[in-house]
Amino acid sequence: MTKLDLDPQVVRKARRLAERAAAPIIEMARTHTTVSVERAQLRLGGLSGADSDGLPWVNHLVDAVRDQVGLEHGVALPVWDALRNEPYDDLAGLARAAALGAVTFRIPKGSDADAAAELARRSAREGIGRVDRRRAERDTMLREVGDPAQPWIYLIVATGDIYEDIPQAQAAAREGADVVAVIRSTGQSLLDFVPEGATREGYAGTYATQENFRLMRSALDDVSKELGRYVRLTNYASGLCMPEIATLAGLERLDMMLNDCMYGIIFRDINPRRTFIDQRFSRQIHARAGIVINTGEDNYLTTADAVDAAHTVVVSQLLNERFGKEAGLTDRQLGLGHAFEINPAIPDSFRLELAHAQLVRELFPDAPLKYMPPTKHMTGNVFAGYLLDAFFNLAGIMTGQSIILIGMMTEGIHTPWLSDRDLALENVRYVREACGALAEDFVPRPDGFVVQRARQVLSESVDLMERICDDTLLTAIADGTFGVTRRPADGGKGLDGVIERADAYLNPVIDILDSEDPHAAAGGVPTPAGSARE
Amino acid sequence: MTKLDLDPQVVRKARRLAERAAAPIIEMARTHTTVSVERAQLRLGGLSGADSDGLPWVNHLVDAVRDQVGLEHGVALPVWDALRNEPYDDLAGLARAAALGAVTFRIPKGSDADAAAELARRSAREGIGRVDRRRAERDTMLREVGDPAQPWIYLIVATGDIYEDIPQAQAAAREGADVVAVIRSTGQSLLDFVPEGATREGYAGTYATQENFRLMRSALDDVSKELGRYVRLTNYASGLCMPEIATLAGLERLDMMLNDCMYGIIFRDINPRRTFIDQRFSRQIHARAGIVINTGEDNYLTTADAVDAAHTVVVSQLLNERFGKEAGLTDRQLGLGHAFEINPAIPDSFRLELAHAQLVRELFPDAPLKYMPPTKHMTGNVFAGYLLDAFFNLAGIMTGQSIILIGMMTEGIHTPWLSDRDLALENVRYVREACGALAEDFVPRPDGFVVQRARQVLSESVDLMERICDDTLLTAIADGTFGVTRRPADGGKGLDGVIERADAYLNPVIDILDSEDPHAAAGGVPTPAGSARE
Amino acid sequence: MKQRQAATDVPEAQDIPSIIRPYGDTTGDAMVQMSFTLPVPAGRRAEIAALRLAGQMGLDPASVVHSKPMGPNFTFFIVYGKVNHLIDYAGIEVPAGREYPLLAAKEVDLAIRTVLNRRLVVVGACIGTDAHTVGIDAILNVKGFAGEKGLEYHREIQVINMGAQVTVAELVERAKAENADAVLVSQVVTQKNAHIHNTKQMAAAFHDAYPTAVGPGMGRPLLIAGGPRFDTVTEEELGVDRIFGKGTTPGEVAAYLVHALLPNWIPSEPS
């Protein structure tokens, strides 16, 4: 249902520009690898676990290869070559030995290379097969337990302790959450390794680990069956280990992942090149695993003004869409983000929000949009906060948003309490049930305030996208275009983990991801439920 | 702006039926008087004060007349006759003596009667003149200090102590209240006299007395000047002394009065005949004084279901309109009441509310509608209450209501605290400022849910009105049509205060009110501000 | 017909700790939220006063997360903090709950017919200046409450509902005239403790009016008070036999009448 009468010419132009702006970045991603991409390959190959200090074996192995022969050929050849030659049963054995300095790596040539490549390919196929099976498992559960209609209610748990998180997540599901996100500990995104095991000591969030993923997914499977409604699990594929976390998500049947093309750059000061290279791999995995990604445009509005910077959100969405599609994600997997962050003190703030939300809805009609609640203007006045969250919920309903992150009245104070979440769910439940199909009575006056504002934001977006095409995206990022934060292309953390691929670079996982239709194994049907919007 | 496409034929029919249903009641009112109507006449004549037990002199005088000569001729002739014959300077002296049994009353005849009537007429003209001057005073203040645009924010104070009420009312005005209502003590409506003086001991409300009116109006005049915005004062012309309170309101420049045609009957078990007779007089005074009345249909929805009984609200509004116009009130003085009382647990409750509110808006386009917040479904959950009040505020804006009674999150718990009121004002302020002219984007889908519901309520209203015309309004009331409360025509309190007028009945105040255009003295222009709605 | 459960509350798991504290998001964090107004101008000094109050209430640490001037003389505060109190949950005697079983409507009528051999007379009213009849009507009138019919519905109960704003004198007089077995009063307005004063006054009047009474049903009617905010007082304090609070259903009251007035009746099918 279109209400804004957007000019299709302008919309097409915006997409063409996004494609142009993304092209050089995609080219860079196709010609580089990173330590985490290589580690992800090993994880898909079945290597898990860590030494007694908690440093994972994948890190040991990749570091050892890098030290001895560099990474420009990828780890596949040297690792499977070593496995052929050395007396280790599996990657784990090899990694332990490598950690002790007991393994000598080389880049095999000729038939040795062929043989190592063959083993690596088999391992990759097996790993991808496991991801495929997880996707099939989800499809089965969705059929059997039932898939809730959109909009989905998205809730956060953030105790830092997986064993406190689990009952809170189950409680949230029982009270109506369709999606549960386990927020990560503050420090994790800068760690260049993925912690291991079940963890209980995060700060303002719980570490993303394979075991935590497994525990939570299994707890949610239980509650899904109890409720007759599949409850989705979300985590964060971002930070220095984005490719590995995406891989673990695929292996443990997570359902959605925060995976933005620029979040780590802007909000964690991670090197832009590292981010874009890691991102392409992660998104290919997400595509294959039937995972919906959520992008992070909402974050810009916490550091920039939501009115002044509205067009930067749209520009970023167009870029995220382009990068996503290039990596194989379907429209139904593009949970593009935006947010209700306009200063409530300014006149007509709610109508401005409606204009922005409806614009995004019409620009991306098939994407399961993720709509974020107010955070920046939430204060210690919890009553005012509860009110603002209600209007956020209302805007979501009036503009047909798909995934609604539930706002907490205590956003300005602390990470959510059990009762905050419960009250927040009562809030959204009231708004949803009371308003029903109110969206059909929301008809912005032709050429009125809402329509004009939407057009203005779209036209500012096209202008900005043109400038980005001229100057390159890396320059735009360096100039502080997004979130008024300047991030030069060679600054930030993790650049030393970026390696240009040699001609003979081999990564059989990437070969599969680059060459196959990610949705073919699932019958071509992307997992996420059809949107319930009209 | 009409959005519901109501059939004008049906609307006209509804009004015709209301006229028919009201006719016999009006006839009754024109042929009867009550003790309070007679007392009101004396109050207009300048008689105030009470004995040391607090029983007003007007009561003493009317009771004495009644005891000696009955009231069917009215008090005017016997009282002014006695004043001519007895050695008292004024009504006060006469009343004191009468209270001691020291006065003998008679119904004067011939030239004695003419002379007494002449004095009474002079007194009535003087009293009405005082009311006219108050109205002129208001008009001047509105011009000089400024008249806020509608919708007006209406707030209640209810401490029981006029000296606590005053600073709270001023605080409310400073925070944005356009109208302040001083709720009355629980017992007052059943008192057959008006208490005297400044009072400090009401229960859940403060006594309506002339002195309290004066103190509060003067405090609000101060704050009006401070704010550059005339702050209106409201009280309750209902209960056994409705005519006297209306008169005191006129004398002390109150601006709005709760004055419903059936509230006292249904919710205070006051005799129906007494109520209707008192009511006509009160409304004539209100018309003359330029006071806006507020009707009480909202109350029905506290005892009946807001969906099932929606049409009883409309029927009552049509009756109130008819009674009001017959008494000389203009459309701009008809603050017809309705309320946001649908159970929030039922699906589409908000859209149903929009349908009801928009229906009333379109049926009475020129009336300053008074919209009441949720009360019945307000619980101890103050967060849920704050939310429901926000949606009430929103419905008010989306449907262009005129006078918004601000809901308190603690409605289910206690009479408003200072902070409840402050938070409530923050709530409505946010909703108003954030939504601006959102009403223009609210376009119910033709033949959609909202439109169909509005039509259904209107058609049920016409059906009910037909039944009332057939059976008489008094029968309908006896049958529990309004607020599911049965009130037989001869039951309830105060019937013994009703007296059929004799042919020679004289009440010069009524003569003036019946024969003159109430708005002529004010240049024909009713006081209330033009509505700011488009 | 299957009788409803007479016991109280939900069954409790064995693993609830015996000493508990409030819960924010972690066991034992003891976090609570508060709001209040202080009659002083906003500012640093007012904030300290708010924190002092929080301290006296046992909050440590406490944070003023919001403060808002309301005019020149008042400040509104929202405070969050950790309370240092422990609640001895194990030491809370599991409340007796309903000390009598719920009964089917037929069972109530049967009890009255059998034991009393006449209709049981109840007189109800909202006393004082209270005009909130919805609550007492919910108990007395056929229409009832929460899907249960009111007492009027019982063949064997004669209900006299005097309505609103009834004086204590009128009520006593009527109760005597009707030979009431039970008197039911409702009080909804609580401002300045009106409900407590009125109910005490009513109880005293009945005790005066029946000076020789031995107890409820023995020389005087059973006295029942109801309303949403009687949770701060006990029967003894008010001088009544029983208080019913928020959400009371007519069935609970009917069963109580049988229990209190026909103590020897043994329900055919206990529950």
Next chain:
Amino acid sequence: MKQRQAATDVPEAQDIPSIIRPYGDTTGDAMVQMSFTLPVPAGRRAEIAALRLAGQMGLDPASVVHSKPMGPNFTFFIVYGKVNHLIDYAGIEVPAGREYPLLAAKEVDLAIRTVLNRRLVVVGACIGTDAHTVGIDAILNVKGFAGEKGLEYHREIQVINMGAQVTVAELVERAKAENADAVLVSQVVTQKNAHIHNTKQMAAAFHDAYPTAVGPGMGRPLLIAGGPRFDTVTEEELGVDRIFGKGTTPGEVAAYLVHALLPNWIPSEPS
């Protein structure tokens, strides 16, 4: 230029009573609102527990106006009641407020140029894993806060903003390298008291790194901590020289730098 008032708060009327209580709608009513969760199943026993807690906090009477089961093991409560505490308002020393005057930007630069005869060096960072830079940026960056320019804007202040997630070791090293006059750290995440731990750790590291220091500006940099939730601790507890809270403006910080580091400077136009 007229200087802004250095004193604290609004001027107070003389007629504020010296002993105060919370205010609902009547002087002295002492009413407050509370909400909290108890880790027990909903029911009468839970309600009693809630009232016990309220009692311990000094609420009497207290009413549970709302209780809501949250799953089988938790119950949420809203309670209103009258607190029996008195607040000795007169006894609260009017807080010193800002112990130094605000200064115009030019005045700050003049002070530094005159007294120090070189640029004043400040190093700022969000330490630990905290990545909330908006607050420290508001103080340091030209853009500033609430209409005031940040410290960078001053000709005579050299600002090194290290950004987010800086370790204490990195911070100490940089402060030494730059010969910092002041070190400004921001802490926004408070879960598990992260802000307090991190700030204490930072302070300890600086005291270790400058073992011979006599005081701020005398052998070690001035240590300033800022963030929205430091209101439960004092400078002494953290080991820093000054804490800045919610709503701090850059001007307040600039004036404090002059006050603390250039104590002998006498503003040309005092305020």
